[in-house]
Amino acid sequence: xxxxxYQAKQxxxxxxxxxxxxxxxxxxxxxxxxxxxxxxxVAIKAQVHAGGRGKxxxxxxxxxxxxxxxxxxxxxxxxxxxxxxxxxxxxxxxxIAREAYLSVMLDRSTRSILFIASAAGGIDIEEVAEKTPEKxxxxxxxxxxxxxxxxxxxxxxxFEDAAYxxxxxxxxxxxxxxxxxxxxxxxEINPLVLTHDKKVIALDGKVNFDDNALFRHPDxxxxxxxxxxxxxxxxxxxxxxxxxxxxxxxxxxxxxxxLAMATMDMVKLFGGQPANFLDVGGSSNPEKVIHAxxxxxxxxxxxxxxxxxxxxITRCDDIARGILESFKQITIDVPVVVRLTGTNxxxxxxxxxxxxxxxxxxxxxxxxxxxxxxxxxxxxEHNQ
Amino acid sequence: MSIxxxxxxxVLVQGITGRDGSFHAKQMIDYGTKVVGGxxxxxxxxxxxxxxxxxxxxxxxxxxxxxxxxxxxxxxFAPAAIMDAAHAGIKLIIAITEGIPVLDMLEVYHEVxxxxxxxxxxxxxxxxxxxxxxxxxxxxxxxxxxxxxVISRSGTLTYEIVYALTNLGLGQSTCVGIGGDPIVGxxxxxxLPLFEKDPDTDGIVLIGEIGGDEExxxxxxxxxHITKPVFAFIVGHTAPEGKRMGHxxxxxxxxxxxxxxxIKAFSHAGVPVANTIxxxxxxxxxxxxx
Numbered sequence: 001x002x003x004x005x006y007q008a009k010q011x012x013x014x015x016x017x018x019x020x021x022x023x024x025x026x027x028x029x030x031x032x033x034x035x036x037x038x039x040x041x042v043a044i045k046a047q048v049h050a051g052g053r054g055k056x057x058x059x060x061x062x063x064x065x066x067x068x069x070x071x072x073x074x075x076x077x078x079x080x081x082x083x084x085x086x087x088x089x090x091x092x093x094x095x096i097a098r099e100a101y102l103s104v105m106l107d108r109s110t111r112s113i114l115f116i117a118s119a120a121g122g123i124d125i126e127e128v129a130e131k132t133p134e135k136x137x138x139x140x141x142x143x144x145x146x147x148x149x150x151x152x153x154x155x156x157x158x159f160e161d162a163a164y165x166x167x168x169x170x171x172x173x174x175x176x177x178x179x180x181x182x183x184x185x186x187x188e189i190n191p192l193v194l195t196h197d198k199k200v201i202a203l204d205g206k207v208n209f210d211d212n213a214l215f216r217h218p219d220x221x222x223x224x225x226x227x228x229x230x231x232x233x234x235x236x237x238x239x240x241x242x243x244x245x246x247x248x249x250x251x252x253x254x255x256x257x258x259l260a261m262a263t264m265d266m267v268k269l270f271g272g273q274p275a276n277f278l279d280v281g282g283s284s285n286p287e288k289v290i291h292a293x294x295x296x297x298x299x300x301x302x303x304x305x306x307x308x309x310x311x312x313i314t315r316c317d318d319i320a321r322g323i324l325e326s327f328k329q330i331t332i333d334v335p336v337v338v339r340l341t342g343t344n345x346x347x348x349x350x351x352x353x354x355x356x357x358x359x360x361x362x363x364x365x366x367x368x369x370x371x372x373x374x375x376x377x378x379x380x381e382h383n384q
Numbered sequence: 385m386s387i388x389x390x391x392x393x394x395v396l397v398q399g400i401t402g403r404d405g406s407f408h409a410k411q412m413i414d415y416g417t418k419v420v421g422g423x424x425x426x427x428x429x430x431x432x433x434x435x436x437x438x439x440x441x442x443x444x445x446x447x448x449x450x451x452x453x454x455x456x457x458x459x460x461f462a463p464a465a466i467m468d469a470a471h472a473g474i475k476l477i478i479a480i481t482e483g484i485p486v487l488d489m490l491e492v493y494h495e496v497x498x499x500x501x502x503x504x505x506x507x508x509x510x511x512x513x514x515x516x517x518x519x520x521x522x523x524x525x526x527x528x529x530x531x532x533x534v535i536s537r538s539g540t541l542t543y544e545i546v547y548a549l550t551n552l553g554l555g556q557s558t559c560v561g562i563g564g565d566p567i568v569g570x571x572x573x574x575x576l577p578l579f580e581k582d583p584d585t586d587g588i589v590l591i592g593e594i595g596g597d598e599e600x601x602x603x604x605x606x607x608x609h610i611t612k613p614v615f616a617f618i619v620g621h622t623a624p625e626g627k628r629m630g631h632x633x634x635x636x637x638x639x640x641x642x643x644x645x646x647i648k649a650f651s652h653a654g655v656p657v658a659n660t661i662x663x664x665x666x667x668x669x670x671x672x673x674x
Contacts, residue, residue: 106486108566108596108633111493142494144487183485211628212459213485242630246622257564257630258538258593261619262661265643268622269659277623279630310540310547312509312523342523342543363544364662 248273289322311342503569530555
């Protein structure tokens with residue numbers, strides 16, 4: 001789960017990490033009022049989950065309340081990588097002497113918690129890693145204990161001045177505490193700045209959380225911005241399904257995440273365009289199939305649906321009952337291709353006999369049939 | 385032969401009185417697995433499917449001489465259940481549970497490694513040595529005893545692939561579902577040497593998916609250490625960046641972890657990568673005939 005910069009900064013502030021003061025605004029007038037109250041230079045910053053908002057024009061530094069109003073009017077409603085800006089963070093301007101980078105993340109390769117620190121901040125860290133790898137400092141821990149010695153060594157180098165070792169080290173310690181206490185997958189400060197009056201502050205903040213741990217952090221769940229999420233993904237989650245929308249027109253309903261990905265890949269490989277990833281999950285409650293149909297069809301441009309089930313825990317007869325019930329409860333006016341294999345497949349197929357569903361014997365057969373049913377042409381070159 | 389598991393492996397089921405634990409304990413017993421007991425705190429003294437239930441792992445291991453355990457307890461309690469098994473002296477632990485927080489697994493991972501224990505999963509279907517025994521949730525009927533080793537990050541996709549292999553008459557020595565989480569106890573690089581050493585495995589099918597760099601590192605590992613033929617299949621070509629595709633570990637982030645990058649790494653290591661499941665079964669058959 002992702003949160004906004006202003007929410008990340010509120011978490012930082014609670015943890016004792018210095019951040020600039022700011023006010024959230026949802027209208028240009030609110031932004032002007034916040035700027036007037038502050039009285040000096042302010043930054044108007046778009047609050048969206050998508051990265052690269054600076055390049056997209058989502059951040060403006062202004063001197064007067066009128067300019068703040070104009071900047072906010074321009075930024076609010078702006079589309080940044082598919083996210084509409086609904087809120088801006090009006091933040092006290094900082095007088096920047098130097099910019100550094102600091103992050104803590106889960107490193108899957110080494111099964112550790114990795115710190116990345118760099119004296120080159122304020123720019124894309126992947127670019128720094130590629131062009132000037134010597135400017136990147138990395139150290140890690142395989143326990144949930146702060147790696148004091150390595151952190152101290154890195155802290156002294158961040159602003160290339162030992163005078164700031166203690167303040168940087170303190171921020172590292174607190175950032176690690178946020179990471180562990182809130183079950184984060186990433187906490188990032190880019191840039192971490194040294195101001196002209198010699199203070200070290202977090203000028204930006206990015207925090208991502210481990211979805212599996214949200215059950216023990218109701219306070220974090222409350223930070224979820226529904227406006228940033230696909231309503232279908234949220235609905236699917238509440239029904240025990242896993243759904244991600246794609247660009248195509250062939251709906252997919254599959255059991256198991258791996259098989260669901262394979263189904264999308266196969267549809268594409270055979271010349272079709274998958275409309276979604278959808279995993280109905282392990283247990284095969286017929287209700288889930290009905291919800292899955294509703295979510296898939298809500299996308300609008302669906303030309304055909306492929307149901308691909310490999311029964312293990314999932315019982316094919318339960319899926320078949322769900323399909324029949326779906327046809328009773330909702331309008332399904334596109335062709336539906338069904339492939340059932342595994343546990344109780346025969347019973348499932350028997351239940352579907354006489355319905356207008358298109359049965360398919362194998363995975364590949366099902367993919368070919370759904371592409372034809374959607375009005376597309378099957379491509380076979382991949383077999384070479 | 386087979387790896388990790390055979391008909392003599394003595395298995396305990398943690399969470400045996402729960403819905404999933406009870407159902408799969410029965411399935412495992414029916415397949416031929418030597419299930420010697422189960423554990424559910426507070427329910428010791430009962431018996432289920434003809435095996436005794438114990439209150440804790442230490443008691444269960446002492447009474448049954450078990451050497452493996454399988455975990456069906458909810459995510460909240462699963463890390464403690466893994467550690468209970470580890471500290472009771474179990475050497476092979478299979479965690480089926482999905483949804484364990486990754487920081488919990490970080491601690492568990494390093495502790496079981498330190499103790500020299502093999503942990504399979506979490507968020508996995510388990511493992512099966514066809515014709516001998518299975519530990520987990522996979523349908524036994526699709527498997528065929530034989531000489532192909534299977535390693536996979538997925539559940540149902542593995543069944544699909546095993547089914548395709550079986551339909552071509554290609555039986556399996558052992559199939560291991562390593563799990564779909566960012567941190568799992570055992571990876572392909574732990575299992576490949578076991579298959580390499582197993583005299584009854586001729587080749588290995590490796591099923592990967594987007595996210596992380598395990599496949600890339602595995603490709604290099606194969607190039608250096610594995611002489612038996614390996615055949616790969618990768619899913620998630622069509623997954624958009626930054627979206628978790630069901631499995632907690634299946635996510636392309638910052639342009640890394642893509643299907644393309646994994647295929648490139650395998651090709652570079654001389655490992656053929658199939659486009660489709662049928663093709664995977666076909667190239668495995670052809671590759672093993674040579």
